[in-house]
Amino acid sequence: xxxxxxxxxxxxxxxxxxxxxxxxxxxxxxxxxxxxxxxxxxxxxxxxxxxxxxxxxxxxxxxxxxxxxxxxxxxxxxxxxxxxxxxxxxxxxxxxxxxxxxxxxxxxxxxxxxxxxxxxxxxxxxxxxxxxxxxxxxxxxxxxxxxxxxxxxxxxxxxxxxxxxxxxxxxxxxxxxxxxxxxxxxxxxxxxxxxxxxxxxxxxxxxxxxxxx
Amino acid sequence: xxxxxxxxxxxxxxxxxxxxxxxxxxxxxxxxxxxxxxxxxxxxxxxxxxxxxxxxxxxxxxxxxxxxxxxxxxxxxxxxxxxxxxxxxxxxxxxxxxxxxxxxxxxxxxxxxxxxxxxxxxxxxxxxxxxxxxxxxxxxxxxxxxxxxxxxxxxxxxxxxxxxxxxxxxxxxxxxxxxxxxxxxxxxxxxxxxxxxxxxxxxxxxxxxxxxxxxxxxxxxxxxxxxxxxxxxxxxxxxxxxxxxxxxxxxxxxxxxxxxxxxxxxxxxxxxxxxxxxxxxxxxxxxxxxxxxxxxxxxxxxxxxxxxxxxxxxxxxxxxxxxxxxxxxxxx
Numbered sequence: 001x002x003x004x005x006x007x008x009x010x011x012x013x014x015x016x017x018x019x020x021x022x023x024x025x026x027x028x029x030x031x032x033x034x035x036x037x038x039x040x041x042x043x044x045x046x047x048x049x050x051x052x053x054x055x056x057x058x059x060x061x062x063x064x065x066x067x068x069x070x071x072x073x074x075x076x077x078x079x080x081x082x083x084x085x086x087x088x089x090x091x092x093x094x095x096x097x098x099x100x101x102x103x104x105x106x107x108x109x110x111x112x113x114x115x116x117x118x119x120x121x122x123x124x125x126x127x128x129x130x131x132x133x134x135x136x137x138x139x140x141x142x143x144x145x146x147x148x149x150x151x152x153x154x155x156x157x158x159x160x161x162x163x164x165x166x167x168x169x170x171x172x173x174x175x176x177x178x179x180x181x182x183x184x185x186x187x188x189x190x191x192x193x194x195x196x197x198x199x200x201x202x203x204x205x206x207x208x209x210x211x212x213x
Numbered sequence: 214x215x216x217x218x219x220x221x222x223x224x225x226x227x228x229x230x231x232x233x234x235x236x237x238x239x240x241x242x243x244x245x246x247x248x249x250x251x252x253x254x255x256x257x258x259x260x261x262x263x264x265x266x267x268x269x270x271x272x273x274x275x276x277x278x279x280x281x282x283x284x285x286x287x288x289x290x291x292x293x294x295x296x297x298x299x300x301x302x303x304x305x306x307x308x309x310x311x312x313x314x315x316x317x318x319x320x321x322x323x324x325x326x327x328x329x330x331x332x333x334x335x336x337x338x339x340x341x342x343x344x345x346x347x348x349x350x351x352x353x354x355x356x357x358x359x360x361x362x363x364x365x366x367x368x369x370x371x372x373x374x375x376x377x378x379x380x381x382x383x384x385x386x387x388x389x390x391x392x393x394x395x396x397x398x399x400x401x402x403x404x405x406x407x408x409x410x411x412x413x414x415x416x417x418x419x420x421x422x423x424x425x426x427x428x429x430x431x432x433x434x435x436x437x438x439x440x441x442x443x444x445x446x447x448x449x450x451x452x453x454x455x456x457x458x459x460x461x462x463x464x465x466x467x468x469x470x471x472x473x474x475x476x477x478x479x480x481x482x483x484x485x486x487x488x489x490x491x492x493x494x495x496x497x498x499x500x501x502x503x504x505x506x507x508x509x510x511x512x513x514x515x516x517x518x519x520x521x522x523x524x525x526x527x528x529x530x531x532x533x534x535x536x537x538x539x540x541x542x543x544x545x
């Protein structure tokens with residue numbers, strides 16, 4: 001398999017695994033969301049990922065195009081802020097990935113584009129208790145890996161930064177999103193968006209291990 | 214407890230189908246989109262008022278579509294903002310040469326998705342403006358009014374904007390009047406029990422017996438303060454204290470009043486509460502104008518209510534009085 005076929009296989013596998021893992025944690029994500037929000041984060045993510053999987057099922061395009069369409073389908077099916085943001089993350093990353101090489105340097109650039117789009121749209125900064133608190137440390141850690149490091153190894157090395165970032169949201173007070181209206185009440189609970197992002201990144205690790213390990 | 218559903222995932226779709234089947238005399242389905250539009254939309258030469266938000270708040274939002282009110286409502290899943298794609302499709306279906314006004318409660322998900330749709334419409338040459346409803350005094354302090362969320366005050370802002378649009382006002386003018394109505398509208402609420410999403414077995418939050426939550430949100434977000442349960446007359450004072458302390462700077466003495474039920478509070482209880490609200494308003498030297506005691510913006514089966522005041526003037530009163538017809542509100 002050439003690089004672009006591997007990329008296509010990884011994206012497809014990742015979408016399927018992401019749906020599996022988020023479905024398995026749907027209740028947990030709902031509970032985290034209910035602490036200071038409306039408790040639908042798990043259901044919203046499942047709905048979005050189902051639509052994303054359905055959208056790419058019959059496509060025969062490259063990995064970038066798949067991500068763009070998966071992002072659009074995710075946003076439309078999920079709605080809400082998280083739907084718009086995660087969809088934009090996928091689509092922005094897909095536009096960079098396009099049909100270029102599938103390596104650590106490209107994946108980093110793709111995720112950097114996704115991160116900056118999420119921050120621009122959501123107007124969230126690190127420390128605001130959003131998915132940015134898991135995504136940004138991950139992207140920074142990925143960027144710090146040697147560019148010639150195989151993607152799977154680089155991804156694995158960067159994952160703990162995302163986990164630490166998500167865990168740290170427990171000590172934060174929400175500043176963006178609906179939970180921000182509750183200020184201190186969000187303290188003590190991890191941000192559901194940051195938590196689900198870690199699951200998505202872990203699903204990608206598995207997909208990479210299966211398809212290029 | 215939300216009891217009537219089939220697959221919870223289909224809740225929005227099935228409620229839209231049922232709503233259109235029941236109220237086809239006011240609305241039809243927007244083809245290929247999660248929303249409903251007035252039978253006479255698009256209305257040439259008239260600004261299209263597009264409202265919307267998550268489901269779970271009926272009569273907001275689809276109940277306010279019809280002549281003299283909104284041209285269309287975009288309907289998200291329960292408690293989730295509609296996607297930008299759906300907002301865009303609904304806008305395209307009802308946009309006229311006079312432009313479009315988006316009007317919705319100020320929540321980050323709605324802002325994000327409506328803003329993305331607005332941008333896309335602007336790029337296509339459709340003049341779209343936005344007025345976000347920010348009436349809930351509990352959600353941000355004075356001086357940060359723009360940060361507040363929108364609750365039952367939605368109704369007055371939609372009614373006034375819809376009437377201005379129906380009258381044939383320009384987009385600039387409809388936008389100005391909607392903004393003015395919002396700037397003069399304040400709400401504050403109290404919750405006695407949480408709401409349960411379709412398919413879930415437990416409510417989003419619970420209120421301890423003998424206690425109540427002040428400053429509830431319409432999504433069942435916990436309140437900002439908890440208090441012991443009090444007699445209705447004290448709750449009336451509590452609600453009015455919060456609103457009167459926050460009266461807009463140019464407030465006159467005539468106020469439109471809405472005592473809004475959240476879904477599981479009885480009308481007769483609300484009349485008991487309204488008696489004391491009314492008396493206190495008069496004692497404060499205010500004239501309650503055509504008060505409404507009803508469910509206008511709900512939160513599934515949440516127990517509680519909110520009080521909204523809209524300080525009227527000679528410009529807003531005729532718009533509030535203008536005729537309209539929709540599934541949930543008819544004025545003639």
